[in-house]
Amino acid sequence: MDAVSGLLDGPRARGAFLLRSILTPPWSMLIRDEAPLTLVAVVRGDGWIVPEEGESARLTGGDVAIVRGPAPYTVADDPATAPQVVVHPGQRCTTPDGRELFAMTRWGVRTWGNGPDGRTVLLTGTYPVRGTVGKRLLDALPSLAVVRRESWDTPLVPLLAAEIVKDDPGQEAVLDRLLDLLLIAALREWFARPGASAPAWYRAYADPVVGRALRMLHHDPARPWTVASLAAEVGMSRAALARRFTGLVGEPPMSYLTGWRLALAADLLREPGATVGAVARRVGYGSSFALSTAFKRRYGVSPRRHVDPVRLAG
Incomplete structure (x- = not known):
């Protein structure tokens, strides 16, 4: 085991929260789930991630964002779009004023959104528990790290997109392992960038x-x-x-x-x-x-x- 693998012996995906979102503008979600680590992959379309602190980032198809919690952040079609959904710990969702959520509707297995034909499709994988082994690596990450499609050639995003909508026997284990693979691949690509501030160890x-x-x-x-x-x-x-x-x-x-x-x-x-x-x-x-x-x-x-x-x- 090395320290990158060690990350997954802390917050390894075990029944991780996984969701496909199909979205038509305007859309905006304020994430307050306090999760230590979340991956957001863009299957098609585009969107923005706006952390509470630090620079915002626009994502397009094939990009993967690693978001380090527990600070809140917003995922939206545009930074100026006001949040319509607030995601709380345990993935409980409300409107910004605390009312039961009606803005989003389920559209199949692990799928929700504001319409079945939205131009943007996001995959979100959330690690709900922070392990101690991973602390050394998590602390080396910024609040938001984005791996761009043009910097790597990975089959993992389309593979996860194909598997996330299935409900076959053992599917949860399949999705957990795919999420782990995507996380490891994204971390290695992030730290391998020219000028990357990878930690000394x-x-x-x-x-x-x-x-x-x-x-x-x-x-x-x-x-x-x-x-x-x-x-x-x-x-x-x-x-x-x-x-x-x-x-x-x-x-x-x-x-x-x-x-x-x-x-x-x-x-x-x-x-x-x-x-x-x-x-x-x-x-x-x-x-x-x-x-x-x-x-x-x-x-x-x-x-x-x-x-x-x-x-x-x-």
């Missing part, structure tokens, strides 16, 4: 030595790593690796590993049937006590306070 993957070290730490966090053992694996002296790793990543190898282990633990603890002891072993801590001590030092709460205590057996 992301750029470090390109280094033949530090990139290999990062991959080993991510793939096997439970191994009793030391700087010396990591240096032996990559064929470099301990001092040279520590210097090179710190210079490229921004923190020493063992400090990075501690953060990775605790972020993994924070997400694993949310799994059904998780115990502190089992999670401790999976992320490289010798006991529940050792993990609890490190966890509280990092996050300010015990593992039991981090999740529903009813789900923790010990």
Whole structure:
């Protein structure tokens, strides 16, 4: 697992909210759902995304926008169009004055809009839960990142558009995986842009030595790593690796590993049937006590306070 894959071990799509919108101007939706991450893909037509802070962006067919929450934003045919719909947490929709929504109508499976023949078709995929593993990557994103159609050649937008209207057995799992694939592809394209301000740890993957070290730490966090053992694996002296790793990543190898282990633990603890002891072993801590001590030092709460205590057996 690398840090991009790690994003999806936090807010991985599991029954994510997915919707196709068919829209005829004028249309405007104020999104106040507080979701940590949303993808908006334009199948045809055009529209605007107007974040609460930062620059607005016009989207056309094939463009994909990554919107980092929880701040509200507006999706509209024009920035000047007043919102007609307000989307609240849980995807509850009202008019701007709080009345039951009548402006939009369902037009089939996972489809709504203000008319069946609208010139603009949007696909929206919302990740409702923020995981800890993904925090490092999410924090590296602006409030709005747009990947333009002309910068990449991906079959994922039309594929998601074809699948989102199906109601076949297992369709929810199919859509979740397609949404994850589209997110990963869009993130990689965004960070690969010329002049992209990718975070230091992301750029470090390109280094033949530090990139290999990062991959080993991510793939096997439970191994009793030391700087010396990591240096032996990559064929470099301990001092040279520590210097090179710190210079490229921004923190020493063992400090990075501690953060990775605790972020993994924070997400694993949310799994059904998780115990502190089992999670401790999976992320490289010798006991529940050792993990609890490190966890509280990092996050300010015990593992039991981090999740529903009813789900923790010990």
